Amino acid sequence: MTPRIPFWDRLKFFLERQFVKGPHYQLLAVAALIGLISLIGGLAVIDTGAPLDDTGGAVWWAFLRLTDPGYLGDDVGAWRRTVSTVLTISGYVVFLGALVAILTQWLNTKMRQLEQGLTPVATRGHVVILGWTNRTTPVVRELMLSTGRLRRFLRSRGTRSLQLVILAQEMSAAQAQALRDDPAIGRRARDIVLRSGNALNVEHLQRVSCGTASAIILPSEVFGESELISSDVQTVKTLMTIEGEALAAGRAPPYVVAELQDARKVSVARSAYHGPLEVIASDAALSRLIAQNLRQPGLALFYAEVLTHSVGYEFYVRQFPAAAGRRFGELAAGFPNALLCGLVREVDGVHQAQLCPDPGMPVRAEDTLVLLAVDYADTEWRGATGPLAPAITPKKAARRSQAPRRVLVLGWNDRHPAMLSELAAHDEDRFEVDFVSVLPAAQRDAAIQRYALGSKLAPSRQFETDFLVETELRALSPADYDCVLLASSDVLASEVEADARTVVGYLVLRQILRGASRRPQVLVELSDASNEKIVGETRDEILVGPLLLSHMLAQVALRRELRAVFEVLFGAGGADVSFLPPERYGLSGRRSFADVAAAVAAAGDIALGLYRPGLGSGQRLQLNPDRSVAAAFEPEDRIVVLGNA
Numbered sequence: 192m193t194p195r196i197p198f199w200d201r202l203k204f205f206l207e208r209q210f211v212k213g214p215h216y217q218l219l220a221v222a223a224l225i226g227l228i229s230l231i232g233g234l235a236v237i238d239t240g241a242p243l244d245d246t247g248g249a250v251w252w253a254f255l256r257l258t259d260p261g262y263l264g265d266d267v268g269a270w271r272r273t274v275s276t277v278l279t280i281s282g283y284v285v286f287l288g289a290l291v292a293i294l295t296q297w298l299n300t301k302m303r304q305l306e307q308g309l310t311p312v313a314t315r316g317h318v319v320i321l322g323w324t325n326r327t328t329p330v331v332r333e334l335m336l337s338t339g340r341l342r343r344f345l346r347s348r349g350t351r352s353l354q355l356v357i358l359a360q361e362m363s364a365a366q367a368q369a370l371r372d373d374p375a376i377g378r379r380a381r382d383i384v385l386r387s388g389n390a391l392n393v394e395h396l397q398r399v400s401c402g403t404a405s406a407i408i409l410p411s412e413v414f415g416e417s418e419l420i421s422s423d424v425q426t427v428k429t430l431m432t433i434e435g436e437a438l439a440a441g442r443a444p445p446y447v448v449a450e451l452q453d454a455r456k457v458s459v460a461r462s463a464y465h466g467p468l469e470v471i472a473s474d475a476a477l478s479r480l481i482a483q484n485l486r487q488p489g490l491a492l493f494y495a496e497v498l499t500h501s502v503g504y505e506f507y508v509r510q511f512p513a514a515a516g517r518r519f520g521e522l523a524a525g526f527p528n529a530l531l532c533g534l535v536r537e538v539d540g541v542h543q544a545q546l547c548p549d550p551g552m553p554v555r556a557e558d559t560l561v562l563l564a565v566d567y568a569d570t571e572w573r574g575a576t577g578p579l580a581p582a583i584t585p586k587k588a589a590r591r592s593q594a595p596r597r598v599l600v601l602g603w604n605d606r607h608p609a610m611l612s613e614l615a616a617h618d619e620d621r622f623e624v625d626f627v628s629v630l631p632a633a634q635r636d637a638a639i640q641r642y643a644l645g646s647k648l649a650p651s652r653q654f655e656t657d658f659l660v661e662t663e664l665r666a667l668s669p670a671d672y673d674c675v676l677l678a679s680s681d682v683l684a685s686e687v688e689a690d691a692r693t694v695v696g697y698l699v700l701r702q703i704l705r706g707a708s709r710r711p712q713v714l715v716e717l718s719d720a721s722n723e724k725i726v727g728e729t730r731d732e733i734l735v736g737p738l739l740l741s742h743m744l745a746q747v748a749l750r751r752e753l754r755a756v757f758e759v760l761f762g763a764g765g766a767d768v769s770f771l772p773p774e775r776y777g778l779s780g781r782r783s784f785a786d787v788a789a790a791v792a793a794a795g796d797i798a799l800g801l802y803r804p805g806l807g808s809g810q811r812l813q814l815n816p817d818r819s820v821a822a823a824f825e826p827e828d829r830i831v832v833l834g835n836a
Contacts (some may be wrong), residue, residue, distance in 0.1 A: 214297040221289045228285065229254040232278045236271055257282040258666050261465040309540040312384055315403035316345075317354035318748065321390040321429060323356035323366055325686045325718060326450070327357065329741030331383065337749060344749040348405045355383045356399045362387040388494045390429045393436045401433055406748040409449040410741070411473060423456050437466070448748045450740065452605065469747050469754040476743070476761035477736045481606075481714070482613035484732065485598055485674045486620055488712045489802045491732040492812040493831060497563065498739045508535060508559045508752045514572065515558075520550025520792070522560070525572045530799055530815050532833055533759075533766070535752040535774040543573050544755035544767035547797050547833050554617035559752050563799065563814070566606045595621040599669055599711075601658040602678035603628035603635055607719075608642030614649040624651040627658045627667065628680075659692065661699050668706040669700060679716045679736065684764045686718035686737070693717060694725050745758050770802050770829035778824065785818040787830060796834030803828050 211277065219283060232253030256266075256278040318334065320327055334341060335355065359366060362385045370380035388395025390409075401407055409429060412422040426449055438446040439559045444466025451457060454472035461468060484490045496503040507529075514522055523531040533546035536558050545552075551660075554560075564571045598605065603626060616624045626635060632653035639648065639827060658664045669675050677696050679689045697715050703708055713731040717723065720735045747754045760767040773779060776790040784801070791798035800814035804827045814831065 193596055204434055214293050217293045224285055228281050228797045229257055232274055235274050239271060244603050253278055306755050307429045311398050312356055312400045314348040314354050316348045316405050318408045319399050319401055319404045320357045321409050323359035324410045324412045325737050326741045328369055328373055328409060329738050330624050330745045333745035334743050336375055340749045358386050358388050358399045360389060374380040391432055393432060397434050402440055404445050407447045408744055408748050409444055411450040411452050423451050423453050426451060427463050430460060434464050434466060446746055448793050450744060467749055471743055473740050474609045478606045478609035478613050479761045484714050489770050491734045491769055494739060498742045504563050504565055506756055507562045507564055507567055508750055509570055510559050512556045514554050515556035517554055518563055519548055519552045519554055525574055528569035529562045532563055533561040535559040535755050542752050544759045546759050547835055561756055570634050595623045595671040598622055598624045598674045599672040600624060600626045600676045600678055603678045604678055604681040611648040612646045615647045622649045624649055627654045627656060629657050658696050659699060664699055665703050670704055670709055674712045677715045679718045689718050690722045694722060766833055767836050769832045771832050773824045773830055781821045781823045783819060783821040784816050791832055798833045799831040799833055802831055
């Protein structure tokens with residue numbers, strides 16, 4: 192026999208189910224309770240004299256005492272005053288207390304929902320950033336600082352001001368504060384819309400109005416990812432979700448700029464998204480930059496200048512229909528304040544950059560010229576033309592190393608196999624790389640072997656030790672190496688932990704190298720630009736990868752053609768930025784930069800500036816210096832050259 196449930200238990204359960212349904216049901220329950228108390232109070236004083244001669248009048252009398260204590264002084268008689276007092280006290284508890292509690296709880300719930308960013312965005316022509324990673328704040332900073340390019344981008348989209356929307360898994364006040372604390376963003380953080388949600392969820396994409404956005408930026412998560420569900424897997428799935436949401440709504444897929452960690456997945460991403468898409472492979476970009484830096488010291492200064500808004504030059508792309516039909520080599524004279532580096536040409540719907548092309552290449556009306564300048568105003572073409580370089584250029588002398596360059600890498604990340612591939616791609620130099628990490632050597636060897644399928648890699652060895660321990664690092668004799676790279680590890684939980692190990696490792700290395708008769712080239716890779724201050728003023732090179740990648744993501748979102756430029760600079764093959772001795776071009780003694788540019792052009796390359804290690808830290812790299820001022824070359828001086836290997 193089923194046991195009987197007590198009445199009070201059933202009543203309490205019923206009331207609980209009503210109260211959890213929301214404020215509307217709670218108000219109905221309170222109204223029913225007020226009605227019940229009014230009925231009981233009215234029946235208690237009925238037939239005690241006018242105006243309580245009937246039930247309706249008595250219940251109304253009780254309701255008035257229950258809701259307004261001001262009626263208490265009008266009652267006469269001990270019984271009426273007693274009932275009236277009980278009703279008034281009940282009114283304070285039920286009528287006022289319950290109503291205030293319900294309304295307060297409802298307002299608090301609404302405020303929490305608004306703070307969580309669950310309200311759909313009602314706008315169009317905005318820029319959406321999907322995900323909160325160590326790239327997000329730098330991307331926002333780059334967008335804010337790109338005032339001229341941003342203004343031209345907004346004008347092309349028919350909007351007047353930047354409307355920036357960020358979708359994060361869990362949005363809180365911490366993210367908003369991080370934006371406000373950035374000096375370049377500051378008070379403008381109030382204009383940024385923050386929303387909570389998952390980019391893999393169609394409803395959450397609708398929450399940030401992806402379908403009506405001018406551009407969508409998909410930064411990659413580097414730290415804390417699992418082995419099977421990597422950030423690249425999530426990026427590809429997000430691209431499919433964005434396209435599916437757009438097609439379901441009957442719209443064309445929006446323009447997306449996506450970052451991938453593995454360059455081998457670029458083709459997968461392109462096959463997953465059939466709308467306008469630009470993909471930046473961060474492993475190829477950073478590994479190429481590091482490989483080039485190991486080949487020639489000083490290159491980090493060049494990329495820090497052209498790929499950040501802090502100082503100096505950056506890349507611009509512009510069309511000049513009036514230049515159609517002219518030869519590429521003739522146009523450089525028309526840009527006295529800018530450096531003409533190449534052009535971008537659309538082939539079968541894909542932008543392809545040709546940096547340092549044949550000077551005799553005819554320029555088409557639809558071609559976009561690539562210029563390196565301080566400001567957009569410096570890229571105006573004055574219509575002047577100059578002579579073409581000779582048709583037969585002198586052959587450059589081979590620069591093959593007599594012995595392989597030894598590289599010591601302190602730390603491990605997933606980009607290192609790609610770096611070995613980049614080092615092997617330079618036939619004129621040979622490298623031998625030793626990796627030092629606390630990760631098992633077999634695990635690192637397996638990662639290299641997986642990457643090596645179909646690829647040529649520089650020879651490497653694995654050492655399983657902790658480079659933060661001075662005695663263990665000293666045993667490796669870092670002074671005997673040609674280059675030492677302190678790599679930012681992506682196997683830790685956050686960039687804070689990664690940079691902590693890198694900075695401490697650098698201090699240990701500096702202690703060991705102090706007083707050494709031979710000091711190797713030292714390159715420090717960081718994940719957070721603020722940690723440069725901790726390292727302090729140094730002649731060693733510092734590379735902040737997320738800062739450079741964030742610049743590329745933001746700039747490609749504003750101008751698609753720049754992706755092709757960055758791909759040539761960072762990808763395998765194509766033009767390289769090199770630091771070459773003046774003797775390579777037959778230069779010596781006192782020379783003006785005009786003489787340097789002419790000699791470099793005669794060899795089929797483009798002179799970008801000078802690198803002078805003997806000068807102060809802010810003067811070592813001089814891009815496009817005054818062409819009329821002559822200076823004598825020092826033994827360590829180099830010419831910054833853009834050319835094809």
